[in-house]
Amino acid sequence: MAKLTEGWDVLNLYDIVRLSDDPKTKGTKATTMSEAQLIGRGARYYPFLLNGEKSFKRRFEDDSKDSLILETLHYHTINEPQYLKNLVASLDEMNLPTGTDKKNPLLDVKVKKSFKKTDVWKYGKIYYNETVEVSDDYYDSLDKYGVDNKNDIIVPYLFSSQELEYKAREVTGDMTNTHHVVVEFDKRYVHKVMNRLSFYHFHHLKKYIPLLKSREQFLGENWLNIFNRTVYAIVPRSMTKDDLRPNEKLKILETYFMDVAKKIKTGYSKRRGTNKFIGYPIREYLTDYRKRVPNYDTSRMLLDTNPQKVNRFEIKEDYYVYDSAIINQTEKQLIDRIGERVAELKEKYSDVYIIRMDENMHRESAKSHKLKLHQFGSNHKEIRLEGFQPDFILYLKNADFIVQIFIEPKGRNIEEEQWKEDLLLYLNEHEADIIFEDETEDVKIKGVKFYTMNDGRNTIKQIGEIALGREMKGLSIQEF
Secondary structure: OHHHHHOOOOOOOOEEEOOOOOOOOOOOHHHHHHHHHHHHHHOOOOOOOEOOEOOOOOOOOOOOHHHHHHOOOEEEOOOOHHHHHHHHHHHHHOOOOOOOOOOOOOEEEOEOHHHHOOHHHHHOEEEEEEEEEOOHHHOOOHHHHOOOOOOOEEEOHHHHOOOOOOHHHOOOOOOOOEEEEEOOOOHHHHHHHHHHOHHHOHHHHHHHOOOOOOHHHHHOOOOOOHHHOOEEEEEEOOOOHHHOOHHHHHHHHHHHHHHHHHHHHHHOOOEEEEEEEEEEEHHHHOOOEEEOOOOOOOHHHHOOOOOOOEEEEEOOOOOEOEOEEEEEHHHHHHHHHHHOOHHHHOOOOOEEEEEEOOHHHHOOOOOHHHOOEOOOOOOOOOOOOOOEOOOEEEEEEOOOOEEEEEEOEOOOOOOOOHHHHHHHHHHHHOHHHOEEOOOOOOEEEEEOOOEOHHHOOOHHHHHHHHHHOOOOOOOOOOOO
16 A cells, blocks of 8 residues: 555555554544545546446446446545544545535436537538557557657656655755765666566566567667666755665666556557548437536535536537536636637638537447547657547538637646647647548648636637637636
8 A cells, every 4th residue: 555655546446444543643634644645546547448448537427336346446444533524624635525426317418409400410520530450560669658768767756755764864954955866776676676566577568568578678778778778866965876775776666667667558559540530420429418417515526616516507509519518617618718709700610519529428339439539640748549539629610621629628637638738739730641531521620728727728819820810809708
């Protein structure tokens, strides 16, 4: 469990059992905050395979057994009212919802009858890029996984663990005043780390690197190249390389190897994206669906001002293709801000529609894997082959061409999901590389920065520049 408190995410954790009953620490702020951090780390979503597909979002909205087993973390502890009260307070402080996930009825979300009468519904298409099968020969270097094996290695050791022994050794000085020190190690350290981490057991490693013949080959010059590069650790300036104990050197190397493992796992797939975009008939892929409004009983989640609080909103205007939306406040604000500019957009486009691409609407469909945007090309800072489905499409059509703009609202985890925004902007930077299966229509595929609350990243301005060639009018709306 120490790895959880140190910052590691254990994605396939379903139960935490608290056994400690130390009266000295029972219910203290430090104890419950540490426990809350442990719960938060353990509750990271596990992208399990279902029907051969991964998902990085909750899949089940009903009370099925699958939901209970695969999408629920259970925390078991003795019934100590004061401890539980302090634990809930610590979780609230971390903005983690707690309490009873109340049983709410499934709500129907339907495609508007008025939209079904339009030519866009009858003949229109939405475009996503095609994927192709990847052979084992493709993965012939760590570059294919987004792992650098040429430059020196810098490990932020100071920030990677909550259990450093510096205080025990009475290290003084400002802990924010840091520098880099060389980590001296030999093969014994590397092999010990690889034996500790099950990912680096050869039978497991070979699943992700099919061409690999041995662990020694993995460490060699053509792969990780670990012994030809210098490893640096970020530590307090009062420390020197001679202060690093053997167990701390192991921890530093383990931090690096865990990062490499994460990149290899996310960078490996039997399929990868291409620059070829396929048009999928709107009428076949936009369907009625059912969804619940989550209802948590913590006071923080009940605040109407919370950007992440989800509600059902009826949207009567024709530019929104569904009769309602079960969305959070940030997403609702995005719809409103675009909605107030529809008249301006209609000066150039006869058809202006906002399409909410909710995964619930095609979760059971064998076609669902097609409606994802995948990385293509090689100029990505972080290689992620699983693809993702942007939450919204702004569909614009006139007599000459169609513009499809992918939009992804984001209220949290922006840094963790930066690769998604990079992909959306990549579409614009590499427009000339995009090809279409059907060239009968002139289609432009675009992406914009994440939309955040109150448009802090100027996403609406970017939409205007793409759609109109200029900034759209600065209209004001009620802030949430």
